[in-house]
Amino acid sequence: MQRRVIFNNRILPYLLLLPQLAITIVFFFWPASQAIYQSLLRQDPFGLRTSFVFLQNFQTVLSDPLYLEAIEVTAIFSASVTLFVMTLALLLALMADRQIRGARVYKTLLLWPYALAPAVAAVLWGFIFHPSIGILGKTLNGLGLNWDYQLNGTHALVLIIVASSWKQIAHNFLFFLAGLQSVPPSIVEAAMIDGANSWRLFRKILFPLISPTTFYLLTINLVFSFFDTFGVIHALTHGGPGRATTTLMYKVYMDGYVNLNLGHSAAQSVILMVIVSALVWLQFRSMEGKVHYA
């Protein structure tokens, strides 16, 4: 038997939605529309002189070889972070999911990094890997690897990938663990009785069953690596050396806040919005058939 509540009042539903809508409009839609508007203008930082330039900002940005370079850096960075985070988090979750002594302690400890602000995490990693005062930085140099993230672009990129991932692993771990724990034990037991080894168990039972979680995390991680890694980059490398760690997001910041070129910055953020929207749309399109929802 289904019981349905029927509202005869036409206004009430909207009234109930209003708080959420207001927040969405004020904090999301309004700033976004401002960004689109700003992207069509050329304006000095103080707003004393404004001229409408249509799509000229977009043209300038898209024909800038440095912008294409930033796209490349972002692609490498996001792909590495996502892959690195999800692999490690899944591995940790699989290990924590077993019956081991002190499992709760491990779980708690594994969650800690998530509570840390990205910039703080970055400073810690910076200290650890500093070529002349960091423990690991010194060790790497001692091993004959000429480690210097301030001068070597590859080293810098590796460092910000590791620092960004480290923080995000905790978050992913939690979701994977929850996903694994929601797998019905009867299925696992049945598989084991049928003689499946742990790899087959994972490959044929667990992995497909947690695919909604995996899919969700894939999206979230991509968005995270696009937008939320600013603090790490800013605290560690400032986008350098050269332009080795200047991602699209960091370039938006540099052009907007440091170089005070609001038009270019706004155009870039609009492009960024389109890129990520497209990415997410593609993901949903391609994954829809392969994800099993319980």
Place this chain on the structure above:
Amino acid sequence: MKKLFVVLSLLVVFSMLLSACAPQPTPAPAQPAAPAAKAPEPTKAPEPTKAPEPTKAPEPTKAPEPTKAPEPTKAPAAAPTATPVPTPRPTPPPGRVTVEFWFGLGKPLGDVLEAVVMDFNKSQDKYYVDAIYKGGYADTMNAAIAAFRAGKAPHIVQMFEVGTATMMAAKGAIKPVYELAKETGWNLDPNIYIPAVRGYYSEGDKMISMPLNSSTPIMYFNVDAFKKAGLDPAKPPQTWAEVRAAAKKLVDSGATKCGMTFEWPTWTQLENFSAIHNVPLATKANGMLGMDAELKFNSDLHVRHLQTLMDMAKEGSFKYGGRDGAATVLFPSGECGIIMASSAARARIQRESQFTWDVTYLPYYDDVPGAPINSIIGGASLWVMNSPGRTAEEFKAVAEFFKYISQPDVDARWHQETGYLPITHGGYEKTKAAGYYEKNPGTDLPYKQLTRTQPTENSLGLRLGNMPEIRVIVYEEWEKAFQGQQTAKQAMDNAVKRGNEVLRNFEKMYK
């Protein structure tokens, strides 16, 4: 269920996008004092993290706020990791004309600035300056810009020297100091200020902003390491050939791991390098005479210098320590035997180093005729801002405050307590008369270097649009050169080409 999940996730993702994509410059919230520049800079980024709920997407974390820019200019290299204790600001007493003063000088130098302001407030009972810390220089600048756009600009704002061109171009937003003086009946005599300081912030002989904290780069060297390497600390290297030889000897003898480094790479090795060799960084007197200036720092001498640095890096006598103030730590830690750094880094080096050290002038190439001449400054100055509803009394208060900080007593104290240069001749004479320089040998060297000749059009200062952006461009091109990805000539040519695009863009904005 499936549809619902898809729709929900899409909504969440989209709202995150929207929030992350908005570059609206919101005024930075007043923050407790940040620990000032240290390497690596402990920028504070309080990203709101939430405990995740396993069944729902987590709250969208916010886009980077403009509050986390680092310490930008070469200001307080002398800064310990002060604990950010938010001191309650005293409320302005009623009945006084109150003006707002936003500053970006971190602790502990910011404390001295606040003390100066408090003393001004105590010195009379008509005016009150309300000093508010706004984060680093870049944050202060962004906050002032946002406030101006909202019609709530502060009366006075402290701005780093590389923001000078941007401020000067904002004609309606600022009130030049000479105009302020005329309107308020302040008999302003530009000649009491040190020429190399005043010139940076003047148009012709008209002062546009009020100098405050100025420093100039000098060379620090490790006396103990010099002795160990068999070098004579009484005769420190003066030319680049001597610096290179000394640095090599330091490394070869094992006295230090790295011979030489420098902080603020473009400021010490490009801007000041051009000034002391009397060669132009840009046409139009380094931009002082017009916005259509073009960069000129790909001359043979500039290329030769970068080549010297690259050669030194290769032979191991020079180590690139990173952008901005990141390299400062290499000297007090004992790693590098020589550093070219801001005169304001003195306090930090004194506090952190475990060895004897001394200072000397910036090195030069002795085959360049006429070299060396005076160096140029860095630091910040005070700008008067316009805003709707300003009264004549408020401007009078600003003028009184500027008059106050120009007094020899106040200036001398500022100079001695912060390590910044005196801004007036009076402040220098006062400090000298008090015997301060004898008690603290070397503290007058920056002043001497800055005043050793009359400034030429190459050594008066810079006025180039979006100078911070040009600095980053030079960092990028140099770093590529140091990594061996391009030659010195290519690096300098690229930097000039990209920098000129920045200048043209800036020019277009004001057409």
